[in-house]
Amino acid sequence: MLALEFVSTVRARRSGPVDELSDVEGMTVWGRAHAAELGLDPGFTASEELWREVVELRQAVRALFARAVAPGPVSSADADRLPGFAESLALVNATALAVPVAPRLEWPADGVPVAVSVSAGETGQSARVRAALAAAAIELLAGPHREQLRACLAPRCVLYYVREHPRQEWCSVGCGNRARAARHYRQHRTS
Template sequence: MYHENVTESATTEAIGPAALLPAPGAERHVALDFANSAPTLPGGQSLDLLGTPEAAARWLAERHLAPPEAELREVCAQRLRALRDQIRALIASRIDARPAPAGALRAVNDALTTAPAAELLHWDEARGLHRAPAHPVTQIVDHAMAVLAADAADLLSGPHADRLAACGSAPCTRYLLRTHARRHWCSVRCGDRARAARAYARRTRTEAP
């Protein structure tokens, strides 16, 4: 099926506000919200909340992972999208009880250890030896990625891991934490759509000659 990609510049009103409500568990684990930041919408469109540097900066700022005035570059947004893909791969492997992909583990561990814990020592002709943080934008992104990776590691190895599930309503691609044993929908909209699809399938079977 062809999926049209749209960025966050498509308005909430045009897409439907229910499509953007956080999935169950995202309020507790920002990494789950991060993994769900490129949802496939009911009409088959895919929305990327990190699709542009401006959108990525806004997403981080809204979750207090970057200052509101932060201006990211495309390379920063690309790094965030790449980490998101690897976290999604780890979540999928955990749900399916498969071995964790080595590349995804490496990406999360790299993000955990990249953010500098202290200002580094530098030298230039004007100031000589001095201590200063890494490039401000790079430092912001490194810190955000470290926080997201740490939360993903906690989610995947902690007590909530067994409650991870993929939304059971196609074409949705979001993950969630089940609130009870049978819940596999990330939103009321997805639940209604799944029930309607089952009812239609039953009706079709009943009416078949």
């Protein structure tokens, strides 16, 4: 899910929090890795303005994710630095609306027809990228997966994930192992 990958550009490592979009170069690398989903050519290079706008959008989407998981715990990565809910909602909606899209039928000679979404008018690269990210967030938050959205409970993890089964508490097996090891250590340290 593009929205989860987008908010997961803030993650934790043993050395501390890591922001994959900490600079223009990071935005360029992440954009190239998601070029097909964002409608970018493989040689994409981010501008300073695009980078700033994408990071602002990411913080707004993270604020909406924090609201979606409430009353459960939110990601500890930046919970104290997120913009307000109303401001975040307005930014995500305005960003998605800035680039109207329309379906286009593509039918290769040796394949089956598929519908793809394309920009309905002339728009700049920054607006298209941000609109695709905002639309992905809206799709996740307005769809059935919102009810399963959680913040990982493992020590030092700051990721959001979509719970795949009722007892899932962590975003990955690695986080589950770390959480169990930490619990084991706490139990044996106090006894």
